[in-house]
Amino acid sequence: MxxxxxxxxxxxxxxxxxxxxxxxxxxxxxxxxxxxxxxxxxxxxxxxxxxxxxxxxxxxxxxxxxxxxxxxxxxxxxxxxxxxxxxxxxxxxxxxxxxxxxxxxxxxxxxxxxxxxxxxxxxxxxxxxxxxxxxxxxxxxxxxxxxxxxxxxxxxxxxxxxxxxxxxxxxxxxxRKADTSKKIDYAGITVLTLIILDVLLYFQWISGEMEFISARSIGMIIIGIILSILFVSIERRIEDPVLAPKLIHSPTFVKASTYMFIMGLAMIGTLTFIAMYMQQMFDIGTMECGLYLLPMVVGMMITSMGSGMLVNKTGYRGWIVAGSTLIMAALLLMYTMGSDPNKMLLFVYLFIFGSGLGCVNSTVMISVQNHTSIENMGMTTSAVSLMRNVGSTVGTACYSLIIASQMNSKFADSIYSFVNDIFNFNGTGLIALRYVPGFDIPGQATLAETIVEIFGTSVCAAFLFGGLIYIVALVISFTMDKKYTVSEDENRH
Missing domain, CATH: 1.20.1250.20 (MFS general substrate transporter like domains)
Structure with a gap:
């Protein structure tokens, strides 16, 4: 252990x-x-x-x-x-x-x-x-x-x-004794790896320099579709597939995978930008920023340990519903902070966010494992973990796109829009203008103050997106098994 x-x-x-x-x-x-x-x-x-x-x-x-x-x-x-x-x-x-x-x-x-x-x-x-x-x-x-x-x-x-x-x-x-009686699914491993790289790179590049409608973007989508069709064809014919198609026939697996995708989206998207938000709003360094995240860590530790100790008595659904509600509430509350956040309130919101994550992270994984046979445990566990990873990448990309779009639009409408005609920054790159001297307009907010305000409200718009997306996770949580169910081996996938 x-x-x-x-x-x-x-x-x-x-x-x-x-x-x-x-x-x-x-x-x-x-x-x-x-x-x-x-x-x-x-x-x-x-x-x-x-x-x-x-x-x-x-x-x-x-x-x-x-x-x-x-x-x-x-x-x-x-x-x-x-x-x-x-x-x-x-x-x-x-x-x-x-x-x-x-x-x-x-x-x-x-x-x-x-x-x-x-x-x-x-x-x-x-x-x-x-x-x-x-x-x-x-x-x-x-x-x-x-x-x-x-x-x-x-x-x-x-x-x-x-x-x-x-x-x-x-x-x-x-x-544990190795099972070498079946052939390794080299073709499936290769194609699955290419699919993962294609999807993750697509969302990484779409949040940066790649346009939605472009030859490269459309090409990556077509490649992803072709590879997915090929992968399904391979896995249906292979004796011991790397990712068995029968997994999609398990309601527990499908619900857990979808939930973990959304959780990864909200968790990593928020973590990626909350640190940058705090640095700009409170003008703090990297170490102090890390300290500000401790309420979230404490909340996650408490509920993760608590849910783990009690889930076999209380069942899965209660913890997942409670955690989903806390995560959604925390994100919607963070949306209200804007460009002038209260430090103590932010700490409370982060504690709520971490507490929600602690309620659901282990509980969802336990529900999957208790409906999986030992011989397929690694495959199923890794598939759910993969969905969380993919969600993390998609979440970071979505948050980036929302923040960049909001910042570009708000700055273009500000009295300092002429400054960027000189420097031509984009999205979060506009933060660099905060440190450019000599452009302040008398009687108006300074350029630095304008940039901070625009960035703060833009990040909060991304938190709103995360909170609204989590409504889907909350709906899924109500469909999870209420009791602490464990399937017999012959009924497991």
């Missing part, structure tokens, strides 16, 4: 830790034109590896896959810290992502191997708390290390934790 928790901790932390020190790294290594790939590469490689790792752990056992994940993550961390060019750094982040894509689904699937359905809630609740802590303290740790030591230690700090993980895994992780 300790090894699983520590492995998840480093994987979750590294998903968010780079965001606060990305500017420092890009200035040191150069290659600013590759800036967005510093974060994107990790997510792409992690998402591509998740379904493969889940299926391979069903076949060859969790222990060897978990060790491979730890070794890849350690290697990526060491060489990322030693990088002397942006290209080398991005490649190393990709290696880290491959490791993280193994650690997350294998850790969650292992819970079902080691614990009975009656005890899974407590353990998944603990891992859910680790997920929240890792995601939440990533910006704080990254900011502190950059500020007080240097950015290299953002990656070197992983090494001692991973060494402890390896020690626990080698000594304590139970062995």
């Amino acid at each position: 300790v090894g699983l928790a520590l492995g998840m901790l480093v994987a979750c932390m590294d998903g968010t830790i780079v965001g606060t020190c990305a500017n420092v790294i890009s200035k040191d290594l150069g290659g600013e034109e590759l800036y967005s790939w510093m974060i994107t590469t990790y997510l792409l490689c992690e998402s591509a590896m998740v379904p493969i790792a889940g299926k391979m752990s069903d076949r060859y056992g969790r222990k060897p896959l978990f060790l491979i994940g730890l070794i890849l993550f350690a290697a990526g961390s060491i060489f990322a810290g030693l990088s002397n060019s942006m290209l080398m750094f991005i490649i190393c982040r990709g290696v880290q992502g491959l490791g993280g894509g193994i650690l997350m689904p294998v850790a969650m699937a292992s819970v079902a191997d080691f614990y009975s359905p009656e005890d899974r809630g407590k353990v998944q609740g603990a891992l859910g708390a680790v997920f929240g802590v890792g995601s939440g303290i990533g910006p704080l740790v990254g900011g502190a290390l950059c500020e007080y030591i240097n950015w290299h230690w953002v990656f070197f700090i992983n090494i001692p934790i991973i060494l402890v993980c390896i020690l626990f895994t080698v000594k304590k992780f139970p062995e």
Whole structure:
């Protein structure tokens, strides 16, 4: 359990830790034109590896896959810290992502191997708390290390934790006999990986420089459709598919996957921009920004542990409905903050948001695992995790598009619109105008004040989008099993 928790901790932390020190790294290594790939590469490689790792752990056992994940993550961390060019750094982040894509689904699937359905809630609740802590303290740790030591230690700090993980895994992780009787679905793995990359890159680029109606955009959509048709054809004919088509016949899996997609959309979209929002509204640094996120982390820890301990007595639906309501309420309340937020109210809203996430994250995963056979546990768990990852990318893209559209429109209507005729910035790039002197108009709000106001209201518009989208998740939550149901093996998929 300790090894699983520590492995998840480093994987979750590294998903968010780079965001606060990305500017420092890009200035040191150069290659600013590759800036967005510093974060994107990790997510792409992690998402591509998740379904493969889940299926391979069903076949060859969790222990060897978990060790491979730890070794890849350690290697990526060491060489990322030693990088002397942006290209080398991005490649190393990709290696880290491959490791993280193994650690997350294998850790969650292992819970079902080691614990009975009656005890899974407590353990998944603990891992859910680790997920929240890792995601939440990533910006704080990254900011502190950059500020007080240097950015290299953002990656070197992983090494001692991973060494402890390896020690626990080698000594304590139970062995499981490998099943090599069936052929590996190489064709399915290849096509699924291409589909994941196509979808994630589409949303990454559409939130940046790629236009909705363009040859590249339409081409990626057509490629995605063709690959999806090919993938379904392959998986229907293969004896042991990497992602079995029969999963869609499980109502629990379909509802859980859809829910986790929406949760990933709202969670990562909000986390990505709430930090930037606080930095601009309160004029604070990266480390202080990380501290401001602690109420969310505390809320997530409390409800994740609480739901895990009580779900086998109370059932799934109550926790998921409560969590969905809290998340939706928090996002709608954050929408009301605008460009002049009250700091204490923001802390309360973040606590509510984190509490909601803690209620649902582990509970949804437990419901899926309790309706899945052990031989398919890795595949099913990883498929649900993949949907959360895809939702994260889509959410970040949607939030980016909304904020950019709002900022461009509001600034074009402002008295300072002439300034951008000179600099030609776009979207969140307009924030750079805040630091341009010499354009203030007497008797009017300064250029800097105007930019901050526009950015604040634009980010809050994205929070409104997240809150409205979560209405769908709330509806789904009312359809989840009310009691703590566990299917017999012969009825499981």
